[in-house]
Amino acid sequence: MRAVVIRSFGGPEVIEIADVATPEPGPGQVRIRMEAAAVNPVDLVTRGGLLAEAGLMEARDVIGLGWDVAGVIDAVGPGTAGYRPGDRVIGLSDRLDVPLGTHADQVVLDAAAVAPAPAGVTAARAATLPLNGLTALQALDFLGLPPGGTLLVTGAAGGVGGFAAELAARRSLRVVALAGPADEGLVRGLGATWFVPRTTPDLAAAVRALVPGGVDGALDAAGLGVRALPAVRNRGAFASVVGGTAPVPLRATRVAGIWINADARGLAELSALAAAGDLTLRVAETLPLDKAAHAHARLAEGGLRGRLVLVR
Template sequence: MAKPSPSEAVAETSKPLSGKAIIYTGRGGYEVIKVVDRTVRAPGADEVRIRVKAAAVNPTDIVLRDPGRGDPPVTPGMDAAGVIEAVGPGVSRLHIGDEVMAAVVPLRPEGGAQAEYIVAPAASVVPIPMGVSLAEAATLPMNGMTALYALELTGLSKGQTLAVSGGAGLLAHYTIAVAKYQGLKVVADAKSEEFDLVRSYGADIVVERGPEFASTIRTKIPEGADALVDTAVLREKCFPAIRDGGVYVHVRQWQDAPSVRGIRTKLVWASEVLERTEWLLLLSDLAERDVIKLHITKEYGPEQAADAQRALLAGGLRGRPVIVFSPSKFDA
């Protein structure tokens, strides 16, 4: 995807703007996904307004629709990349015309990232990594922050062992890469044909994906992993892989998580950390150095949002679909 020209950086304005936005008109199937024109307010203190060029599609977008959260209409999307169009009072680190990536919470009054214009806290916005496109940058913020938060919740120190389920997926990729950067030993699962791929993420040990995942880890690490990040949502099936007193980190709410062998269960909720600017800057640096490899599976126009979600739900993707607000490409 081509980077915008300097002429696309619109002058700072205190007036509202109108642009396309994806919304859910209710809870349910793909029929509730619509594209509408909406008015976006000017940024307030410590905020910026971004002309969005690309917004990633994530599993959270599907959960937001079905079973559903919040009161419709809701605009989905937690991460975007684009050009700063206006800055609010108190913002000095970011400037009009900067190419940036942002992480936002869909259930806030302003809605999520899948809109042509969004207002975001400046703390949740940083320049995109050098050498990557805006579409690629849109795949990084939310999943990267989730990975960093999951690792913080484990409390592990350099040299300890982390297990990761769903090792070939995008969130697992980011978790493995950051864990290796932090000096952890990493074991992950994958299909046999994807062993080399997961090793390229930084995994020290790769085991076969399937029902024997946990027991196979125990053959490689008899004492068990110090912690496990469950990106595949295997839940109690993971527990045998974790040592007594270890940590299980889950990425979906689990009301009845069992208490077994002193294993502590912790929920990673990315919306709690989206304003940790230093983490976003770290992610940008890791992507620039190719520690984290950014990959989009396909670009979709906003009217194709349902197709993007279908592709994600079908599984097997090793990146993220991206909604691109580019009328010249998708108006045919």
């Protein structure tokens, strides 16, 4: 089968489509025939060697890429309950020690990292959900803000930020969205109450003008760190979803860097919301699997609204 791999760190030119052995599911695992797999910023970071430099993964001869997958189960491992061949699913590969990622013709995942695909949703759109949706969901769970609370979402037009704004609005939170000047209509459509352009020189002052005393919490999807922290009130909460950007917890702020973990229950919740039309799944473009290097180059250029998705 085909798999997107790298054998050295560098730019998109190090990506290759390798012919590898088809993996077999072990106990408690399923094998998914990939129909679609999103390309995320973490794939670019992996390819560039930054995860290895940070000690988050061991450098090895061959590294597979890809975290998100949508497809059809074609085999189940011994003792695996709840799934059978033919089931349409979405899944998240969150382990950095396994040889292959989800950018491959077939993907083996633990059943605990898989959930039913959203009914009535194309595989390409469904593939945008696991990594970004779970990151937003888990960050909001950490923040734990009560209904009626106020939340700053930075990068609100992006993959994680967009889901965060929608999920927060569903929790009856009032969202201050930080995004590009042209994205105001988009983020308000996702549920934001207020909008602040990311070009605003004094972010904290702008947010506090809207919410006197500061917001109850912040979900920092843009990696602003210390620049966004002053917008949060004393003893508020701050969730950073960009590795290495969590600020010092000044003013008794609860601060955490959110490290994603695969969670079948959370995935199922997100899938149900997507099936009901309560989450916006955005695809910028679909490309065949063998155009993975082009997808990396295009993502690095920026300016996308929605994910690039590799398809079989």
